[in-house]
Amino acid sequence: MVKGKERLIVAIDTNEFDKAKELIDELDDSVDIFKVGLEQYVSTRGKTIDYLKEKGKKIFLDLKFHDIPNTMKSAVRSAVRDNVWLMTIHVSDLEGMRQCALVAKEEAEKLNIEKPLIVGVTVLTSLSNQDLKDIGCDMTTEELAIKRAKLAKESGIDGIVCSAQEVDKIIQVCGDDFVTVCPGIRPTTSEVGDQKRVVTPSEAINKGAQYLVIGRPITQAINPKQSAINIVKEIESVL
Known part of the structure; x- marks a missing residue:
């Protein structure tokens, strides 16, 4: 049976290595997967990656290439070597994503290690329909996410990052073997913050999300x- 810990990814929301290290140590027994994003990676020059390796944790490198x-x-090749x-890339041109998928496979085979998953960012969960209109896109966030998910699937990468609000519809068109990573997850007791399309952990799992990315509701x-x-228990209550 899949455990809730296998579905939870904790985002390290700090630009200080010592604070990140303290958080990782505190969550050692309760969290297996940690996300290192731009803020953390740049400010510590990747030092947190090395510490997570020492702790035997799974690393989600969220630099959105x-x-x-x-x-x-x-x-991508450098990330595989790490x-x-x-890891995340933005959903872009079909051939470019195909090349990323291919180089990841080749580099992993060369190093005799397991190939990391590559997921494409569809539409950031901080964006609303109005935000898309403001930049000249006549699609809704859901329509654009589904269109980009189809493109990602065709390219051969492993999955996508999307809001849990549209994850069930993406699974319908891409299949349940297509990896879905959902940020913008907020327990009912947490503040929304800068996210505009949020879903609770249980709602996200019920919609079919495979992995939930949660930062501030845990780290702060x-x-x-x-x-x-508590979040792991909520996830397991609907598995």
Whole structure:
């Protein structure tokens, strides 16, 4: 049976290594997967990645690579060498994503390690329909997420990052073997913050989300460990 811990990814929301280390240590028994994003990676120059490896944790490297194909391939290759478990790229051109999928497979085979998962960012959960209109897109967030998910599936990458609000519809068109990673998850007792499309952990799992990314409701809680335990219990209550 799949455990709730296998579905929970905790985002390390700090730009200080010592605070990140303290959080990782506090959550050691209750969390197996941690997300290292731009703020944490740049400010510590990747130092947190090494510490997570020492602790035997799965690493979600969330740098959202988005560039010309050759640069993307080099970035993906470097991430594979870091032996991360999962990484993000932005959903972009079909051929560029295909090359990322291919180079990840080749590099992992060369190093004789398990290939990390590559997931494509569809539409950031901080964006609303009005935000898309403001930048000249005539689709809703849901329509654009589904369109990009289809493109990601065709390219051969492993899955996508999307809001749990549209994850069930994406699964319908891409299949339940397509990895779905959902940020913007907020327990009912947490503040929404800068997220505009939020869903509770149980709602997200019921919609079919495979992995839930949760940061501040855990990392800024009075008792982060207990908050993580409570969320794992909520996930398991609907599995």
